[in-house]
Amino acid sequence: xxxPATAMAEQVHFFHxxxxxxxxTIISLFVLGLLVWVMVRFNSKANPTPKxxxxxxxxxxxxxxxxILILLVIALPSFDLLYKEDVVPxxxxxxxxxxxxxxxxxxxxDFPQSRQVKRSSHLQVLISSPAGLRSLKxxxxxxxKGFGDPEVKVSLKSAPAMGEQVLIRGGRATQNGSNxxxxxxxxxxxxxxxxxxxxxxxxxxxxxxxxxxAYPDFGDFDxxxxxxxxxxxxxxxFMFEVDNRIVVPVGETIRVxxxxxxxxxxxAVPQFAIKIDAVPGRINEVWFNVEREGIYYGQCSELCGxxxxxxxxxxxxxxxxxxxxxxxxxxxxxxxEPMFQDDVKLAQIRADADKK
Ligand SMILES: [Cu+2]
Numbered sequence: 001x002x003x004p005a006t007a008m009a010e011q012v013h014f015f016h017x018x019x020x021x022x023x024x025t026i027i028s029l030f031v032l033g034l035l036v037w038v039m040v041r042f043n044s045k046a047n048p049t050p051k052x053x054x055x056x057x058x059x060x061x062x063x064x065x066x067x068i069l070i071l072l073v074i075a076l077p078s079f080d081l082l083y084k085e086d087v088v089p090x091x092x093x094x095x096x097x098x099x100x101x102x103x104x105x106x107x108x109x110d111f112p113q114s115r116q117v118k119r120s121s122h123l124q125v126l127i128s129s130p131a132g133l134r135s136l137k138x139x140x141x142x143x144x145k146g147f148g149d150p151e152v153k154v155s156l157k158s159a160p161a162m163g164e165q166v167l168i169r170g171g172r173a174t175q176n177g178s179n180x181x182x183x184x185x186x187x188x189x190x191x192x193x194x195x196x197x198x199x200x201x202x203x204x205x206x207x208x209x210x211x212x213x214a215y216p217d218f219g220d221f222d223x224x225x226x227x228x229x230x231x232x233x234x235x236x237x238f239m240f241e242v243d244n245r246i247v248v249p250v251g252e253t254i255r256v257x258x259x260x261x262x263x264x265x266x267x268a269v270p271q272f273a274i275k276i277d278a279v280p281g282r283i284n285e286v287w288f289n290v291e292r293e294g295i296y297y298g299q300c301s302e303l304c305g306x307x308x309x310x311x312x313x314x315x316x317x318x319x320x321x322x323x324x325x326x327x328x329x330x331x332x333x334x335x336x337e338p339m340f341q342d343d344v345k346l347a348q349i350r351a352d353a354d355k356k
Contacts, residue, residue: 001016001270002270002271003271004271004273005272005291005292005296005317006272006273006288006289006290006291007174007193007291008084008085008174008272008273008288008289009270009271009272009273011081011084011174011175012081012273013273015077015078015081019073019074020074023070023073023074027070085273085274085286085287088197088198088255088287089171089174089196089198089287090111090115090171090172091169091170091171091194091195091197091253092111092169092170092171092196093167093168093169093196094106094107094167094168094169094170095128095165095166095167096166096168097165098127098159098161098162098163098165098166099162100161100162101159103156103157103158104153104154104155104156105156105166105168106151106152107123107151107152107154107170108150108151108152109146109148109149109170110150111170111171115171115172116148117147117148117152117170118147118148119147120138120139120144120147121192122147122170122171122173122194123138123144123152123169123170123194124168124170124173124192124193124194125138125141125142125154125166125167125168125169126166126167126168127160127165127166127167128165128166128167129160129161129163129164129165130163133167135192136156138192140157141156141157142154142157143155152170154168169194169196170194171196171197172194172195173192173193173195174193174195175192175193195253195289196252197253198253198254198287199249199252199253199254200215200218200249200252200254200255201216201217201254201255201256201257202214202248202254202256202257203215203216203256203257203259204256204257204258204267204278205258205259205260205261205278206259206260206261206262206264206265206266206267206278206300206304206311207224207260207261207262207265208262208263208304208305208307209304209305209306209307210224210225210226210227210311211224211225211242211267211300211311211313212224212261213225213244213246215327218327218330218331219327219330219331219334219336219339220334220336221330221331221334223244224244225242225243225244225245225313225314226242226243226244226311227241227243227311227312228242228243237297239309239310239312240297240299240312240314241297241314242313242314245295245315245316246315246316247318247323248315248316248318248323249317249318249319249320249323250290250291250292250293250317250318250319251289251290251291252320253287253288253289254288254289254290255285255287256274256276256285256286256287257283257284257285258276258277258278258283258284258286259278259279259280259282259283259284260278260280261280263280263304263305264279264280264302264304265277265278265300265302265311266302267298267300267313268298268299268300268301268313269288269296269297269313269315270298272288272290272296272315274286274298275301278302290317292317293318293319294317295314295315295317296315296317297312297313297314297315298315299311299312299313300312324339324340325340327339327340328340
């Protein structure tokens with residue numbers, strides 16, 4: 001599989017590589033062994049007069065019971081992953097400026113009753129400094145009072161330095177950090193992760209045979225994304241590359257709503273572990289939060305007609321600033337005023353748009 005680009009995809013890959021593949025391999029070898037044994041031991045030459053009995057209660061209980069247990073072992077983590085991917089996160093972040101002395105910080109626990117911050121896995125504390133983001137460890141670096149109360153009190157062991165920021169994130173955790181020891185052997189990123197509520201919605205519409213993308217939070221514009229012609233791409237990227245890529249900011253939660261205008265398509269990006277049907281007259285919802293900037297490819301994954309294999313998906317994940325510049329550009333192309341300020345680059349974008 002391609003390297004995962006989201007924490008969700010890492011967990012899906014972990015489930016596949018570490019849970020499913022060993023089970024599948026053991027079962028296949030066991031069944032193969034049984035077949036070989038039956039063929040060798042009980043063929044008509046080796047066993048000319050077969051016994052006439054049928055049924056064996058103990059054996060039948062075992063070969064019904066063990067597969068049920070195996071299915072349970074597979075089902076529980078699988079349901080957990082399905083739930084996490086299906087429910088769009090609603091995490092909230094509180095930012096406090098450090099003054100070099102304060103160690104107590106308050107998180108307002110104003111979630112609905114069912115999603116209150118009730119235990120340590122619902123809370124993530126980070127320190128933002130010029131060096132980047134650093135996640136603190138519960139009990140080692142901070143303690144918490146008032147889980148489930150309207151105000152949750154976070155006490156840091158040592159006061160963060162002047163100029164640093166304390167980030168407290170509360171909400172459902174998609175990664176509680178408890179399986180990190182096993183996880184770390186396979187992937188480089190593993191820490192507790194409370195995912196924040198979406199910062200934007202991407203509206204995806206499947207057509208025969210291209211995709212249409214709209215950004216309803218950033219104005220009334222949308223664009224079509226068609227497969228790039230062969231001359232404008234490389235042999236490796238041909239049939240994955242598109243003329244207009246989706247652009248989204250790195251490290252932010254993106255809500256994706258998916259529908260279709262004609263027949264059923266499916267919007268799939270393997271590195272995000274996303275594959276979701278685009279059904280005419282219905283809206284399906286999924287989300288992702290990409291950890292690394294880059295370009296990620298996918299393809300329509302529901303047979304939708306003769307050009308089904310020619311409607312690829314390309315997602316370009318960029319910094320917040322680049323994203324805002326891109327939004328301004330799209331707005332300029334649609335005849336809208338810029339939404340974000342970036343004077344030098346903006347002037348260039350306006351000039352480019354005027355040329356077009
Ligand atoms: Cu399609």
